[in-house]
Amino acid sequence: xxxxxxxxxxxxxxxxxxxxxxxxxxxxxxxxxxxxxxxxxxxxxxxxxxxxxxxxxxxxxxxxxxxxxxxxxxxxxxxxxxxxxxxxxxxxxxxxxxxxxxxxxxxxxxxxxxxxxxxxxxxxxxxxxxxxxxxxxxxxxxxxxxxxxxxxxxxxxxxxxxxxxxxxxxxxxxxxxxxxxxxxxxxxxxxxxxxxxxxxxxxxxxxxxxxxxxxxxxxxxxxxxxxxxxxxxxxxxxxxxxxxxxxxxxxxxxxxxxxxxxxxxxxxxxxxxxxxxxxxxxxxxxxxxxxxxxxxxxxxxxxxxxxxxxxxxxxxxxxxxxxxxxxxxxxxxxxxxxxxxxxxxxxxxxxxx
Numbered sequence: 096x097x098x099x100x101x102x103x104x105x106x107x108x109x110x111x112x113x114x115x116x117x118x119x120x121x122x123x124x125x126x127x128x129x130x131x132x133x134x135x136x137x138x139x140x141x142x143x144x145x146x147x148x149x150x151x152x153x154x155x156x157x158x159x160x161x162x163x164x165x166x167x168x169x170x171x172x173x174x175x176x177x178x179x180x181x182x183x184x185x186x187x188x189x190x191x192x193x194x195x196x197x198x199x200x201x202x203x204x205x206x207x208x209x210x211x212x213x214x215x216x217x218x219x220x221x222x223x224x225x226x227x228x229x230x231x232x233x234x235x236x237x238x239x240x241x242x243x244x245x246x247x248x249x250x251x252x253x254x255x256x257x258x259x260x261x262x263x264x265x266x267x268x269x270x271x272x273x274x275x276x277x278x279x280x281x282x283x284x285x286x287x288x289x290x291x292x293x294x295x296x297x298x299x300x301x302x303x304x305x306x307x308x309x310x311x312x313x314x315x316x317x318x319x320x321x322x323x324x325x326x327x328x329x330x331x332x333x334x335x336x337x338x339x340x341x342x343x344x345x346x347x348x349x350x351x352x353x354x355x356x357x358x359x360x361x362x363x364x365x366x367x368x369x370x371x372x373x374x375x376x377x378x379x380x381x382x383x384x385x386x387x388x389x390x391x392x393x394x395x396x397x398x399x400x401x402x403x404x405x406x407x408x409x410x411x412x413x414x415x416x417x418x419x420x421x422x423x424x425x426x427x428x429x430x431x432x433x434x435x436x437x438x439x440x441x442x443x444x445x446x447x448x
Contacts, residue, residue, distance in 0.1 A: 096170070102221035103422055105156045110146045112160065112220070112422060120217065120225035124174035127231050129184060132442040133244035133416075134219045135163030136425055138272065138340075142365070143214075144426045149365050153214065161220030162188035162213035165234060165243035166441075175228045183234040185243045186226050187395065188212045189388050193229070204388040220419070222441055232395055237403055241413055241438050245273075248436075249409050250389035250398045251361060252278040257397060258384050259334045259359035262286035267323060267332040269293045269314075269348045270339025270362055271303045273436040276412050278336055279306040284406040291323060291332065293344070296432050306411065314344060323351040331356060340364045349375040361386040412436045 100119050103112040122128045142150045143160050165185045168178055178184065191198055191206035198206050212218040212226065234243045242249075252274050259266075266287045268275050271294045282290050292303035292311040300311035310326070312319055324331045331353035337345055340362030349358060349370075358381055370376075376383060389395060401407040412435045417425050419439040428434040 100222035101419075102159045102217075103161065103419065105143055105154065105158045105160055107156045108146065108151070110144065112144060114420065114422070117159065117221070119223055122170060122172050122225045124172040125228050126172045126225050127168055127175060127178050127184075127228050128170040128223055128225050129164075129166040129186070129231075130169045130223055131164050131166040131219055131221060132440070133165050133240050134161050134419070134439045134441060135245040135248065136429060136437040136439065137163055137248060139214065139363070140220075141426060141429050142363075145430070147365050149363065158213075159217035159219075159221050160213045161218040162211060163245055163247040164219035164224065165240055165246075166224075168231075169223065172228070178228055178231050178233070183236075183240075183243065185232045185234055185246050186212075186224075187230045187232060187389065187391055188218075188247055189391065190216065190227060190230060191391070203391045204394075220422070220439070232392070235399060235403060238399070239410065241416065242402060242409055244438050245409055245413070245436060246395070246398055246402075247389070248274050249277050249281075249402070249407070250394045251386070252281050253398045253401065254389045254394045255336050255338070255359045255361045255386045256281045256285050257394070258386055259336060259357050261334050263288055264333035265289045265291070265327045266334045266336060267291045267293065267348060267351050268303075268308075268336045268338060269344040270337065270341065271296075271299045271311075272338065273412050274361065275336070275338035276302055276306055276435065277407070277409055278338065279303055279308050280407045281401065282336070283307045284401055284404075287334075289326070291326065293319065293347070294339075298432075299435065302412070302435065314347070320347060320350040327353065330354075333357070335359065336361070338362045342366075342368045342370075346370060346375065349379075349381065352379065352381060354379045355381070357382045357384065359384045359386050409436075413438055416440055
C-alpha cells in the first residue's frame with residue numbers, strides 16, 4: 096500500500112483548500128482504514144472553506160476537512176473483530192471516549208471529549224481515512240453509494256425530527272438546505288400532519304413542496320408568523336425544526352410556535368444570537384432542544400430503516416456528483432446557492448492501494 100495519498104487540506108488560516116499529498120493515516124489496533132469513494136459536502140465544510148468567524152474560532156490548521164463519506168475497508172487493526180476488509184461502510188463522525196458521564200448514560204453524541212472528524216481531527220476529503228472500529232457503520236446492500244455518503248446529514252434530520260416529536264403535529268422548518276429538505280419526508284414518515292417550509296431561496300422552496308411540504312414561504316414575506324398561526328387554527332405551530340442558524344430565522348420560528356410548543360435547533364449560527372428570551376421562550380412556556388449530531392447509534396438504525404423502507408430517499412436532493420479535483424467549483428456552487436447537496440467522487444485508480 097502506498098505511503099501517501101491525495102487530500103483536500105486547509106493548510107493555514109484563510110479561505111480555500113489545497114489539493115496535496117499527505118501521509119497515509121496510520122491505524123492502531125482498534126482502527127479501520129477506509130478507502131473513501133464518495134464524500135458529501137456540508138455547511139460545516141463551507142464554514143471551514145470560507146474561513147468564517149466560526150471556523151476561525153474552532154479550526155486549527157493544518158486539517159483535512161470532510162465528515163460525510165462512504166467507502167470500502169482497506170485494512171483493519173489487529174484488535175478489530177466486527178469489520179472485514181472489502182466491506183462497504185460509512186461512519187459516525189463523532190469520535191468519543193466511551194468513559195465520560197455522557198457516554199455512560201447513553202449520550203455519547205455529546206461526549207465531553209468528543210473529536211469530530213474533519214473538524215477536530217483529519218477527515219474524509221482524502222483517499223483514505225482511519226477511524227475507530229466503534230464508529231464504523233456497515234452499509235446494507237440496498238443502500239446506494241451516494242446515499243451511504245450522506246447518512247450523516249440525513250441522520251441529523253432524523254435526530255432533529257425524532258427528538259422534537261412530530262407525530263400528529265404541525266411543523267415549521269426554517270432553512271431548507273439539504274438537511275432541512277431531508278427533514279420534510281422524515282417528518283412525514285414520523286407522522287407530522289402538516290409541514291411548512293421557510294427559506295430565502297425560491298428554488299429550494301419549490302423542492303420542499305415536491306418533497307411533501309404543505310406550503311412553502313419566503314422568509315422575507317411580511318407577517319409570516321401570523322400566516323403560520325392562521326394555518327394552525329390561530330394557535331401557532333406545534334413544532335419548530337430550525338435548520339439554518341440564522342438569527343432572524345430563529346426569532347421568527349420561535350414567534351410562529353404556539354404556547355407550549357417545542358423548538359429543536361440544529362442550525363449553527365456564525366455569530367452570537369441576540370434574542371428576547373422572555374417574550375420568545377419563557378412567557379410562551381416553550382421546550383427548546385439543542386440538537387448535536389446523531390444519537391449513537393439509535394439514530395443510525397432509524398435512518399437506515401427509513402431509507403430501506405422507501406419512506407425517505409435522499410437521492411432526490413443530490414444535485415451534483417463531481418470529481419474531488421473539482422472541489423473549488425463545488426464550493427462555488429454552494430456559495431451561489433446553485434446546489435442542494437454535492438457529493439465528491441474519490442473513486443478511481445488514484446484511490447486504490
